[in-house]
Amino acid sequence: MSPTTRAFTDRLGIALPIVQAPMAGFQAGRLAAAAGAAGALASLPGAALDARRLADESALVRAAGVPVNLNFFCHAVPAPDAERQRAWRAVLAPYYAELGVDPATIQEGPGRLPFGDEALDAVLTLAPAVVSFHFGLPAAAIVTRLQQSGAQVWASATTVDEARWLDERGVDAVIAQGLEAGGHRGMFLTDDLTTQLGTYALVPQVVAAVKVPVIAAGGVADAKGVAAALALGAAAVQVGTAFLRCPEATTSGPHRAALASPAAAHTACTNLFSGRPARGIVNRLMRDLGCMRADVPPFPTAVNALAPLRAAAEARGIGDCSPLWSGQNAGGARDVPAADIVRGLAARL
C-alpha cells in the first residue's frame, strides 16, 4: 500500500483501504459489522434509518469493535405538489390495476429527510469515525460540529467541479463516484447526466484537483479493481454492489435473482423510483415507461407512489416495480458472507 493509502487506513484505524458502501434500503448493522470485522470500513445508511434504528444498528457495529461511517442525504425537500403526484399516479394506473393496489393506500409525506440539526445531535452521541454525505453537504456549521466531534466528513463527487466544491468546504475525503456505480448518483451541482464521468476518467482528475484523499467508487468488484483504483491515485475504494448478495444484506429475493442473472449485464440510470437518477438493472417498469422521465415527482417524493406497487410485486417474487440497484459490474456479487467479499477485494493488497 502507498503512503497515502497507509495514512488513510491508519487515521481510521481500519486494516484495509476498502469502504463498504452505505446502501439505503438494502443493509443495516449486520452487513456493516461483518464487513468491518473483516477489515473494511463499516457503513450504515442513515437516510433509511430513524434515530432509534440508527442507534441500534450502530451498536451492532460497535459490538464488532470497529469504526463506523454514518451516511446521510443532503437533498432539498421539495414543496408538496398534489397535481404532479396525481399526474404521476395516472401514469402508473395500469400497474395499480394489474397488481390489485388501491391508490388510496399510498402514503403521503416527504419521505426521507435530509440531514439537519435533529439528526446531528443523534449522530454526535454515536461518535462515528466518519459521517459521509450524498447530494452535497449540510450547512457549514454542521460540518464544523461533526469535525470538532472527531468525525471525518466525507462526501460524494460525480464531476471534477463537485470535487473542488467539496474540497473548498473542508471535507476530509472525496468519494469519486464514477458513472458505473449502482444506486443514486450523488450529483448536486448539475442534473445533466451527460456531465457524469466514468470511474476511469473521474478518479485521476479528482485526485489532481483536490488536496484530500480520494475514494474511488463505481465498477470496483474484485482485487484487480482495487489495484487499478490505487494505481489511478485513489487512497481507497468504496464497494457496494459486490455486497448485495451477501446473506447479511437485506436485498429482496427478486433483486438477488436479478443480480445473479444475465439481466445484470444491462443497468441504466433511472429516476422512476425516487425522482433522482440512480443506476439499477433494467426491469419492466424502466422498459415500459423509459428510464428517465420529466414527469416523475421530485426526490424523494416519487418513492410514495411506487411503494405499494413494489411491495405487491415483491410479495409475488417479482422485481418489475422495484429499484434493482446495481453497478455496471455485478460480477463481484456472490452468495457468500461479506467477509469473503472483503477478503477477495483485498487479495492483491
Next chain:
Amino acid sequence: MSPTTRAFTDRLGIALPIVQAPMAGFQAGRLAAAAGAAGALASLPGAALDARRLADESALVRAAGVPVNLNFFCHAVPAPDAERQRAWRAVLAPYYAELGVDPATIQEGPGRLPFGDEALDAVLTLAPAVVSFHFGLPAAAIVTRLQQSGAQVWASATTVDEARWLDERGVDAVIAQGLEAGGHRGMFLTDDLTTQLGTYALVPQVVAAVKVPVIAAGGVADAKGVAAALALGAAAVQVGTAFLRCPEATTSGPHRAALASPAAAHTACTNLFSGRPARGIVNRLMRDLGCMRADVPPFPTAVNALAPLRAAAEARGIGDCSPLWSGQNAGGARDVPAADIVRGLAARL
C-alpha cells in the same frame, strides 16, 4: 509487464503495450510514424483515406521502420432518403443562414464507405501488422484472408456481448471501448446508449469473457491510467485523445483550443455530426439542438449536411459546428510531440 502483455508486444514487434488510436479526420501518417517510432503501435484511419492516401501514409509509417495498424469502419450503407435529408437541412437552416452557406452546395453521396473487397486488395499490398475494425466485422471470408496474409484482425467491443461475438468470430484481440472514449462508439449489436459500460466495468468483464488479448480504451490519459488498465487485466491500452494536440495531428485550431480549455470538462455522446453516437466536447450545435436526435440522417450520411457549416465556421476560427471529439479525460492532451505523449504513457512500465 505481465507475460500476457509481453506476448502481445512481442507478437507485434513493438516496444510498448500502447496503441495510438486511429482517429479518422484528425491524423494520418505523420502522427502514426511519430507514435510508432516512440514505441507505440502506429495506426492509420483507413475510413478517412482513399486507396492512394492510404498507400502514401502507410509509406510514411514504413519509413519509420515500425509496424502499422490500418483501421476501417464496418457500417451498413443506408439507402438514400431524400426526404430525411431535406427535413434535417430544414433543422439546420438557421445555421446555413447565419454562416452564409448555400445549402445547394451540399455534397450528396454515401460518404465514408465500409470495408469491402476493393479495400481488401489495397490493404493486402500494404502488409499491415494489424487491421482493426469499428462497428463490427466485415464478411468472414475477408477476416480469413486478412489473417492468412499475416495480419492480426482486431475489433472494438462496447459491451460484453459484443466482445463474445467478436471472440467467436476469431478476432486476434478485442478493443474494449469504455464509455469514456472520445469519437465514435464502436457499438454494433445495439443502438441503446444505456448498454454502454465505463472502462472500469467493461475491461475486466471482457477479459473474463474472451480468449484473446484485450486492449483497454477510454479514459487512459497518463502512466497511471496505463498501469490501472494492466491491473484490470488488459494486455495493452489504446489512447486517442492524448494525441489530439500533438503537432503531428491534423486537429483544427478550434478543436485544439477546446481541448485546452475548461470546455473539455464536459463531453457528451452525440449523433449530430455523423448519424452515429460519438463523444465530443459539448459545443453550440449540441447545446442548441440536443446531443442525440432521432431525425438525424443515418451514418455516415449526416456528415454531408454539416460539412459546409463546419468548414465555414472553422474558417472563422469557430468550432460551433465541428465534431470536437474528445474522451472524458482530455488532461493527457498537451501541445507536445507525439513521442513525448508516448514517453509519458510509458513512464511506469
